[in-house]
Amino acid sequence: MSRTAKRRQSYWRRILGQTFIRWGARLGLLWVGILALVGVFAPFLASSFPLLLSHEGVIRSPVLNYLQPVDVLFLVAFITLLLLYPWQITLLRKFLIMLSVLAVAALFAYLWVKPQQLVIYEQYRVADAAGEYDWVVYAPVPFSPKDYQRDRGDTGLEAPLSQQSRAHWFGTEQNGADVLSRMVHASRIALGIGFVATGIAMLLGIIIGGLMGYFSGVVDILGMRLVEIFEAVPTLFLLLTFVAFFGRSLYIMMVIIGITSWPGYARYVRAEFLRLRKQDFVQAAEAAGLPLPSILFRHMLPNGMGPVLVAASFGVASAILAEATLSFLGLGLVDDPSWGEMLNQAVQSSRFNWWMAAFPGGAIFLTVFAYNLIGESLRDAIDPYLSKSG
């Protein structure tokens, strides 16, 4: 029997297999996957700049000139992920490689990628209409999120597909920007805030909870008091305060959501470690004289991760909701579109424009729902009493 064939039996593969046997989890994963792809390729999916054009026999790609460093970073991350996936190494190593690639890419992107400063959205459309180009390939949604049509006399607030010439699939908002394009670009914020905030919370929770659970005694007592203090902090109001003091920044939001939601994870990890500490295989590892890091990270942590992962998938959902709430209150990002902020726009306009509420609202609903579905299945898969393949 070959080694790789047997590898497939490992615990996480079994758990993931069982999670995605369930239809809910598959649909959830599908939606999150679509969202991730849309987020990564947002500048190519929705942009006023043509993807390719031929000008006097020379083929150019104007969209590349306007790529932001962040766009490049997303692409690098995606490609690295694709390359790493089939590689047979441990998850931890993959994660570390991913992190280092991202760090290097971030450095180079911010040093070298200089997007064109002067942005004239109309430039290529006008030139195309004047017949300057041989042929032009536009993005599927040929409008950038901040391509405000009202500046050029359009009325804004067009219903979906109400005009023949410049078709807006999901309509436009009051400034005349395309709703679909704004949603495509906003999907990044939703995904980013969910993952980064939950990542920060998980890291803090695992470290603090692990220390409390393994050492117990005084460390545990102090840790629990810290947990209680942080649980008493109302995240939303702290966010409001920080926005008032330090202005609106996505990164501050991520950090605040992260450092106020770790206590839940810490409680889970602590409880798991207290339980595992008494398990025979941990005692056996200790009896074999294994060093402390090996006992903690090889024998205890992987066995205690189940409940944390379940909590994390719900945590991602609630982080997305927190950001949406903040943006809806008008305290989100200043310039960039986000789903919550779009809902806010829908409410503020004098007349109820259904397309401005239904599409972003639906996206928030589906995303939160998708994460909850995954979390639910993961919980069932980890619970040995509910396991589908006994």
Place this chain on the structure above:
Amino acid sequence: MLLSVKQLHTWFQHQGRTIKAVDEVSFEIARGETFCLVGESGSGKSITALSIMQLLPKSNLKRHTGEIHFHAQDEAPVDLAGLSEAEMQQVRGGRIAMIFQEPMSSLNPVFTIGEQILEAVRLHFPELSEGEAWQRVLESLEAVQLPDPQTRVHSFPHQLSGGQRQRVMIAMAMACEPDLLIADEPTTALDVTVQREILRLMKTLQQRTSMAILFITHDFGVVCQIADRVGVMQRGKLVETGDTEQIIHRPGHSYTQALIAALPENLARNQPHEQRADQMPLIRLSRLEIHFPVRKGLLRRVVDQVRAVDGVDLEIPRGEILALVGESGSGKTTLGRGILRLTEPTAGRVAFDDTDITEMNRSQLRRFRRHMQIIFQDPISSLNPRLSIAAILTEAMKVHGIGENQEARIEIARDLLDQVQMEEDTLWRYPHEFSGGQRQRIGIARALSLNPSFIVCDEITSALDVSVQAEILRMLLDLRAKHGLTLLFITHNIGVVEYVSDRTAVMYQGKIVEQGRTEDIVNRPSNRYTQQLIAAVPRVPV
């Protein structure tokens, strides 16, 4: 006949496979008789009981056929299989009562025991007044010899000991004067002395009320004490039925013969280890104490000490097997872990071949651990479910510098698996793919991987079936001889003690009350507690 089961089939559907949990089982139970169903785990004993009670899970039931004729006193005979759910409820608890293995989880923790028995009484005797029903509750508690029933009737389940809870369960079952009592391993979770009392109680109650008992167990000792007739089950089939005496002494079926032969009482006796008086003992404990502080209040002040191990002096000669026996809570497991310093001793010394373990610091101790290992009771939790067997076996070797590289270590692991009679491809598999006995073998291989001279075996065969137990014990003795191991064998099974050990120490409330050669302890105990303990052990007459 009170109960006659004919051609009972209970099949389950699981992942597209049909599992014949009960297959063509037929037997009869007469009024006032005790019928024992014995068999190893998974043989279908419990499912047979649940089939009679019509308590099977409906979701994956594939086939449930057969006749279950039940003829209660003063009533017309009925076929339980044909009854509606409402009619069956009248029979359940009223005519047939059932008690289970785990008395804690079968009682509801939020009601007093009196309220729980009262509920059962009122359900089946609705004509009784409040006072009469309550009177009946008290009578039933008296009948099961619960001390001081007037006050105990108001206690909650957690305030009672395991044996007392089982008495309450029996009282609840008996309150409605059933014709048949189904007891599913009722004494397995109890200590031997408590078990003896419960079995005695069941016999007394049976003589008084002439009810029949269907007793399910895996323990032939218990069978000999209580059964009139015995049925042996194997993989869903009832392979043999007969009188107790006949089954024990003249088993007809080959499977029954194998089961009886695998009992530790019947295994070929261990050759007594020749004494080498000149040698130093390998392990020497002097005045070892392990106390656990009881903390209370906001400041977690120490208000009391639990003296789990209370001043133990013990010597284990090199190359011998010392059995440590005692009831649950006597401190034997704590002592075993204290010797390895997995639990820190409070006071006293543990000398390992003249080296004082208690004085070592953390890193010295970690290096020293390769000389002493431990094997655990529970085969499920003793192996890390996330690691392959290869990783489990080689990890400790790597830390202690055994084997030059991973290939060499894998080679050693392969050899170890061969010694515990496991296949080579075990290496690349994960713990969940193995049965309890196989996991226990892997646990033994892991303990041997560091080539230790001393191993603590903590109840290593308690969770296993007798036939598997026999194989593991035989293998352990071979390995002992081959590697010159010294073993501390912690167990509560006197049969195993006799088979495996050279010397025995009896532990009671944290102290060693008696120690000596196993023969002497088992046949001529001098201490009063030891005498009680040995007398309570259900034995199969050889």
